Amino acid sequence: xxxxxxxxxxxxxxxxxxxxxxxxxxxxxxxxxxxxxxxxxxxxxxxxxxxxxxxxxxxxxxxxxxxxxxxxxxxxxxxxxxxxxxxxxxxxxxxxxxxxxxxxxxxxxxxxxxxxxxxxxxxxxxxxxxxxxxxxxxxxxxxxxxxxxxxxxxxxxxxxxxxxxxxxxxxxxxxxxxxxxxxxxxxxxxxxxxxxxxxxxxxxxxxxxxxxxxxxxxxxxxxxxxxxxxxxxxxxxxxxxxxxxxxxxxxxxxxxxxxxxxxxxxxxxxxxxxxxxxxxxxxxxxxxxxxxxxxxxxxxxxxxxxxxxxxxxxxxxxxxxxxxxxxxxxxxxxxxxxxxxxxxxxxxxxxxxxxxxxxxxxxxxxxxxxxxxxxxxxxxxxxxxxxxxxxxxxxxxxxxxxxxxxxxxxxxxxxxxxxxxxxxxxxxxxxxxxxxxxxx
Numbered sequence: 232x233x234x235x236x237x238x239x240x241x242x243x244x245x246x247x248x249x250x251x252x253x254x255x256x257x258x259x260x261x262x263x264x265x266x267x268x269x270x271x272x273x274x275x276x277x278x279x280x281x282x283x284x285x286x287x288x289x290x291x292x293x294x295x296x297x298x299x300x301x302x303x304x305x306x307x308x309x310x311x312x313x314x315x316x317x318x319x320x321x322x323x324x325x326x327x328x329x330x331x332x333x334x335x336x337x338x339x340x341x342x343x344x345x346x347x348x349x350x351x352x353x354x355x356x357x358x359x360x361x362x363x364x365x366x367x368x369x370x371x372x373x374x375x376x377x378x379x380x381x382x383x384x385x386x387x388x389x390x391x392x393x394x395x396x397x398x399x400x401x402x403x404x405x406x407x408x409x410x411x412x413x414x415x416x417x418x419x420x421x422x423x424x425x426x427x428x429x430x431x432x433x434x435x436x437x438x439x440x441x442x443x444x445x446x447x448x449x450x451x452x453x454x455x456x457x458x459x460x461x462x463x464x465x466x467x468x469x470x471x472x473x474x475x476x477x478x479x480x481x482x483x484x485x486x487x488x489x490x491x492x493x494x495x496x497x498x499x500x501x502x503x504x505x506x507x508x509x510x511x512x513x514x515x516x517x518x519x520x521x522x523x524x525x526x527x528x529x530x531x532x533x534x535x536x537x538x539x540x541x542x543x544x545x546x547x548x549x550x551x552x553x554x555x556x557x558x559x560x561x562x563x564x565x566x567x568x569x570x571x572x573x574x575x576x577x578x579x580x581x582x583x584x585x586x587x588x589x590x591x592x593x594x595x596x597x598x599x600x601x602x603x604x605x606x607x608x609x610x611x612x613x614x615x616x617x618x619x620x621x622x623x624x625x626x627x628x629x630x631x632x633x634x635x636x637x638x639x640x641x642x643x644x645x646x647x648x649x650x651x652x653x654x655x656x657x658x659x660x661x662x663x664x665x666x667x668x669x670x671x
Contacts, residue, residue, distance in 0.1 A: 253425075270459045507529070537566055
């Protein structure tokens with residue numbers, strides 16, 4: 232099948248889509264199954280490429296993974312084993328998950344291997360702090376041409392660790408290593424995103440002892456064994472917000488079944504400030520949030536991305552397309568990833584008026600100030616978007632390009648569209664269901 236999606240834009244998206252479990256939780260909970268000595272089950276798992284990649288890695292290490300009905304995944308880790316370097320390297324560059332397998336594999340096997348990591352090219356995502364933490368736990372890290380070999384001849388031991396920045400990945404790493412480390416681990420300046428809290432819920436179901444204190448402090452008391460779990464992940468708040476932004480940009484009306492208000496409060500406030508309307512449906516077993524463009528002019532806003540409970544960095548790219556249709560000057564200050572505005576060049580080719588700046592155009596100077604990164608954007612609108620050929624650079628930017636093509640007049644050819652499958656389940660069928668005119 233061609234990796235090019237032909238989009239005839241200019242029509243509002245109307246109808247209903249469903250979001251399943253959060254991509255940023257599901258893959259990490261899959262890793263956690265390696266720690267247990269019993270069967271684990273997850274429900275409402277999205278059929279996306281990231282899940283397939285992690286499943287492949289788990290199966291290489293002897294975990295039996297099978298699908299049940301309605302998005303159920305079943306994991307049997309009773310025969311965890313050491314995988315070959317060449318086999319692991321097949322997955323090199325396709326995901327950043329292998330780094331999170333280190334703690335669980337060190338606990339189960341005493342050894343772990345990390346190939347070259349992949350993921351979206353949106354700025355520095357160094358693994359140095361992961362390795363530093365693992366060394367503090369007691370791991371020995373040896374560099375080799377094919378990757379990194381880790382061992383823990385004396386096991387892992389609890390540590391006190393303070394993150395310079397509340398990184399989600401580093402927090403996950405420390406949680407997964409600490410739950411079976413001897414003694415107590417205290418993590419300061421931890422990330423507290425909803426997906427992190429949900430991962431803690433998973434680990435607690437397995438038998439972990441984890442206390443979330445105030446001021447971003449998490450205390451983990453190591454235990455000798457963990458069992459399996461049954462868990463329904465929180466819904467994917469990134470996908471939900473992406474569809475909301477698509478409704479706003481195309482002047483449409485989309486009911487996002489499964490979207491949850493509590494996880495999206497910061498986004499919902501911004502959505503309303505721009506002039507969008509939403510309605511929360513709390514019906515048992517079938518609720519969600521309806522998002523729509525009420526007509527009239529959208530309003531420009533100023534916002535800054537930040538760690539939770541701030542405005543999520545993965546929300547900004549799709550929303551910027553909607554802001555290109557707002558009346559006035561909007562300002563977006565990106566404080567999480569330093570290279571996240573590369574996608575705006577393609578939007579400008581479509582008629583948007585977006586300028587990016589090195590300065591911190593926000594209320595608080597961030598860690599990228601005076602470092603030469605163009606991490607602030609000014610969006611002038613409303614702009615009439617026209618069709619063009621687009622090449623998708625990464626997952627979230629790719630969905631923003633797709634929204635722009637849907638909002639633009641005329642036929643756009645969107646290249647590299649399969650990358651969107653990493654995080655958006657069955658998105659083409661969903662678009663067709665919303666009335667989009669698309670074809671391969």
